[in-house]
Amino acid sequence: MSVVLHFAQHTLQEVALFVMAVVYLLRLRWLLSFKPGRDRQRPTGGGEGRSGGLYSLGTIAMPWVMESTRTNPFFYAQFVVFHLAATAAILLSFVIPYAPGLLEVRPVTGLFQLFIGMGFLVGCLRLVRRVTQRTMRALSSPDDYFSLILLTVWLASAFLAAPNDPAGGEGALLAFFFLTAFFLLYVPFSKISHYLYYPFTRYYLGRTLGHRGVFPPRRGPSVSSSI
Amino acid sequence: MDTLTRSHKAQKLIERLPKKLNRQFVASLVGCVHCGMCTNSCHYVLANPDDPTYAPAYKADQIRKLFKRHVDWTGRYLPWWVKAGTVKSDEDLEQLKDTVFGKCTNCRRCSLNCPMGVDYASFNRMARGLLVSVGVMPEGVAAVSKDQWEIGNQMGVLKEDYLDTLEWLSDELAEEFGDEAARIPVDVKDAEVVYAINPREIKYDPRSISDAARIFYQAGENWTMPSEGWDMTNFGLFSGDDELGGTVAKRLYSKVKELRGKKLVISECGHGYRSTRCEGQNWAALGEVGFEMESAVVTMLRYIDQGRIKVDKNANKKPMTFHDSCNFARSCGMTEEPRELLSAVCTEFREMYPNRAENYCCTGGGGAMSMSEYTPRRLKSAKIKADQIRTTGAKMVVTTCHNCVDALNDLIKHYKLDCEVTQLVNLVANALVPTRAAVSVTKVEKPALPLEGYTILVADDEPDITAFFSTALSDQGAQVHCISSADQVLETVRREKPDLVTLDLSMPGRSVGEVFEALRRDPELAKTRVCVITGKPELRSLIYERPVPPPDGFLDKPVSEEKLIFNVRKILEISEKQQ
Numbered sequence: 001m002s003v004v005l006h007f008a009q010h011t012l013q014e015v016a017l018f019v020m021a022v023v024y025l026l027r028l029r030w031l032l033s034f035k036p037g038r039d040r041q042r043p044t045g046g047g048e049g050r051s052g053g054l055y056s057l058g059t060i061a062m063p064w065v066m067e068s069t070r071t072n073p074f075f076y077a078q079f080v081v082f083h084l085a086a087t088a089a090i091l092l093s094f095v096i097p098y099a100p101g102l103l104e105v106r107p108v109t110g111l112f113q114l115f116i117g118m119g120f121l122v123g124c125l126r127l128v129r130r131v132t133q134r135t136m137r138a139l140s141s142p143d144d145y146f147s148l149i150l151l152t153v154w155l156a157s158a159f160l161a162a163p164n165d166p167a168g169g170e171g172a173l174l175a176f177f178f179l180t181a182f183f184l185l186y187v188p189f190s191k192i193s194h195y196l197y198y199p200f201t202r203y204y205l206g207r208t209l210g211h212r213g214v215f216p217p218r219r220g221p222s223v224s225s226s227i
Numbered sequence: 228m229d230t231l232t233r234s235h236k237a238q239k240l241i242e243r244l245p246k247k248l249n250r251q252f253v254a255s256l257v258g259c260v261h262c263g264m265c266t267n268s269c270h271y272v273l274a275n276p277d278d279p280t281y282a283p284a285y286k287a288d289q290i291r292k293l294f295k296r297h298v299d300w301t302g303r304y305l306p307w308w309v310k311a312g313t314v315k316s317d318e319d320l321e322q323l324k325d326t327v328f329g330k331c332t333n334c335r336r337c338s339l340n341c342p343m344g345v346d347y348a349s350f351n352r353m354a355r356g357l358l359v360s361v362g363v364m365p366e367g368v369a370a371v372s373k374d375q376w377e378i379g380n381q382m383g384v385l386k387e388d389y390l391d392t393l394e395w396l397s398d399e400l401a402e403e404f405g406d407e408a409a410r411i412p413v414d415v416k417d418a419e420v421v422y423a424i425n426p427r428e429i430k431y432d433p434r435s436i437s438d439a440a441r442i443f444y445q446a447g448e449n450w451t452m453p454s455e456g457w458d459m460t461n462f463g464l465f466s467g468d469d470e471l472g473g474t475v476a477k478r479l480y481s482k483v484k485e486l487r488g489k490k491l492v493i494s495e496c497g498h499g500y501r502s503t504r505c506e507g508q509n510w511a512a513l514g515e516v517g518f519e520m521e522s523a524v525v526t527m528l529r530y531i532d533q534g535r536i537k538v539d540k541n542a543n544k545k546p547m548t549f550h551d552s553c554n555f556a557r558s559c560g561m562t563e564e565p566r567e568l569l570s571a572v573c574t575e576f577r578e579m580y581p582n583r584a585e586n587y588c589c590t591g592g593g594g595a596m597s598m599s600e601y602t603p604r605r606l607k608s609a610k611i612k613a614d615q616i617r618t619t620g621a622k623m624v625v626t627t628c629h630n631c632v633d634a635l636n637d638l639i640k641h642y643k644l645d646c647e648v649t650q651l652v653n654l655v656a657n658a659l660v661p662t663r664a665a666v667s668v669t670k671v672e673k674p675a676l677p678l679e680g681y682t683i684l685v686a687d688d689e690p691d692i693t694a695f696f697s698t699a700l701s702d703q704g705a706q707v708h709c710i711s712s713a714d715q716v717l718e719t720v721r722r723e724k725p726d727l728v729t730l731d732l733s734m735p736g737r738s739v740g741e742v743f744e745a746l747r748r749d750p751e752l753a754k755t756r757v758c759v760i761t762g763k764p765e766l767r768s769l770i771y772e773r774p775v776p777p778p779d780g781f782l783d784k785p786v787s788e789e790k791l792i793f794n795v796r797k798i799l800e801i802s803e804k805q806q
């Protein structure tokens with residue numbers, strides 16, 4: 001392994017991870033510096049804030065509860081594949097430097113490549129959707145396009161790097177690790193950081209609607225004076 | 228930032244933005260990934276599929292761009308990269324107004340369909356509040372807010388008119404039941420129930436008050452209505468003005484406390500319920516209010532459950548469907564109670580799809596009914612609702628909201644549906660099986676000719692309508708004159724001196740708005756009672772925006788004989804009392 005590849009796999013990743021963590025912490029501190037809105041009224045509809053919050057967090061795994069996911073199963077499947085692929089690629093960036101032995105097991109490498117490859121295809125589909133649909137174009141900022149392209153290219157590099165064979169040429173591995181480092185540094189400033197906010201957005205929506213008896217949805221009333 | 232090039236209002240808006248933010252808003256403002264999943268959940272999008280400016284995320288971005296430019300970090304340094312932006316001129320504010328007031332009813336349907344949990348409707352309300360704080364809002368919003376601030380209710384109903392109406396309804400109830408106990412109690416202390424209503428009930432639909440009174444009477448309830456602070460609606464919800472919201476809510480809470488009421492019962496109204504029960508304490512920063520609050524829907528259901536009233540569902544035999552009010556269902560979780568109640572009082576209930584928290588807005592939400600400039604847009608977006616209703620084949624749409632009643636009536640007319648709109652209180656009252664001892668007194672016959680001695684001028688260019696009104700009114704004893712052009716109004720009023728004019732808004736000849744203003748300005752004619760009866764409610768601004776006293780009544784066509792007579796009598800009897 002060349003010195004450059006060793007540097008890319010270790011020092012560069014560690015520095016990039018550290019910077020990302022610091023920026024994320026600052027970001028969270030910023031978000032938490034805003035006062036949370038309060039619900040002073042008694043709960044309605046037999047509702048309860050916390051269970052609403054938990055239900056809301058769980059909707060991601062319940063595509064049937066939201067009309068937008070229920071009526072777009074293909075889009076939901078893409079969402080699942082894309083996020084699994086991103087998780088697999090992140091995992092790969094740790095497995096290669098710290099547990100390379102795992103990738104000597106062919107089915108493991110195959111599995112990584114399967115997920116990541118499918119994710120790459122979804123990335124391409126999403127890019128086509130964003131470019132060809134009028135509404136999507138109207139919504140998109142340069143950051144939206146760039147983040148999607150970055151992620152898709154990064155998945156392609158992960159796919160090629162997964163066999164972890166520096167002896168056969170370091171190009172794919174170098175590309176993957178340099179892209180990973182760039183990715184880690186760019187993410188906190190881009191929309192890709194949505195996963196940091198996701199728990200807050202969903203929890204707060206769920207807490208509000210839980211307190212008002214909307215989440216989780218109920219069937220069959222109970223007449224109560226506190227409704 | 229270049230404050231020197233920004234208009235005063237734009238500058239104020241930018242300065243106030245950070246103060247309006249809380250953690251929920253910020254999470255929603257940073258959380259959107261522009262995935263577009265919410266797009267098709269909006270009724271505006273469904274009616275305008277080729278116009279991306281109606282997409283919820285696009286509309287949200289018109290607010291988000293300000294947040295990114297002035298509060299968030301990336302947008303401050305790389306605005307073009309994340310589409311951050313600002314407002315500089317009053318025209319920019321007008322454009323923002325068009326989006327937040329004219330392209331969204333705050334129905335929250337997109338919020339429930341966003342995988343990220345972005346609650347656009349909530350921060351859209353926040354943006355409305357910001358615009359209102361710098362004086363930028365649709366005229367209707369300004370007028371209604373002013374009435375609610377100054378007169379204490381959003382339709383500017385004067386205390387005398389309110390009490391007169393209750394008095395007049397009480398006379399009818401006492402007569403109907405042959406029992407003075409059937410009168411509507413006002414300001415009774417220590418009552419079990421304090422009943423608060425929507426001013427629309429006083430102005431256009433007093434029958435819903437007498438229906439509620441019939442139910443309370445039959446249930447043997449110890450109830451009262453307040454003489455002041457009786458409006459449970461709250462325009463603060465629509466205008467985004469938390470100060471107005473808090474003040475209005477406090478007025479009502481204080482009155483209930485002053486009366487030492489045990490429970491505040493909120494008549495059927497989606498936004499009224501949400502404002503009073505779910506948001507008022509937050510806007511007013513009030514803790515425990517010291518009494519219970521419930522919707523009249525729950526009250527009626529409980530009376531049936533406890534056997535306090537008996538109902539016969541055969542009284543309501545038309546096939547019915549139910550429209551969930553967004554505020555009642557999607558924002559307050561009231562989805563099952565109305566269905567249970569409806570099933571108890573009608574023989575055929577047909578569910579509308581989608582329903583409950585997924586139901587589509589009636590398109591009159593978010594104060595849209597008061598913003599006449601957006602009426603064509605609203606009616607266009609109502610197509611999805613019209614299709615929903617048509618598919619059920621029902622002859623009656625039931626809803627728990629006065630705002631929805633008006634919006635549904637509008638769209639039924641616009642899309643020519645063969646359907647009527649009603650509320651649960653009307654159905655329950657209609658299905659009541661008298662149980663109270665006093666009811667054994669047989670119903671007193673109504674006076675044979677209640678309009679005897681009155682002269683009424685019917686001004687309408689549709690021959691069917693003039694024939695119908697003229698027959699209905701003369702059957703009740705009135706002397707009726709008919710004209711078909713706006714040019715004839717002033718001259719005929721001067722000649723015939725009618726006690727009341729029923730005025731159509733779209734007659735040939737002079738502008739009816741001008742004629743109405745001339746009538747009100749003429750000292751000799753100004754006192755003539757006018758009831759606008761129109762098939763084009765979008766034209767109401769022709770009348771209501773004029774700087775003269777408003778008409779004494781307003782009815783949407785088609786109007787039933789019962790409703791016509793009821794309203795004409797109400798107007799004439801009130802005017803008599805005032806004289």
Ligand code: SF4
Nearest residue numbers: 259260262263265341
């Ligand atoms: S609001 Fe939600 S659903 Fe709509 S584009 Fe943004 S993240 Fe997607």
Ligand code: SF4
Nearest residue numbers: 269331332334335337
């Ligand atoms: S709140 Fe309702 S009207 Fe407004 S954008 Fe969302 S779905 Fe459309």
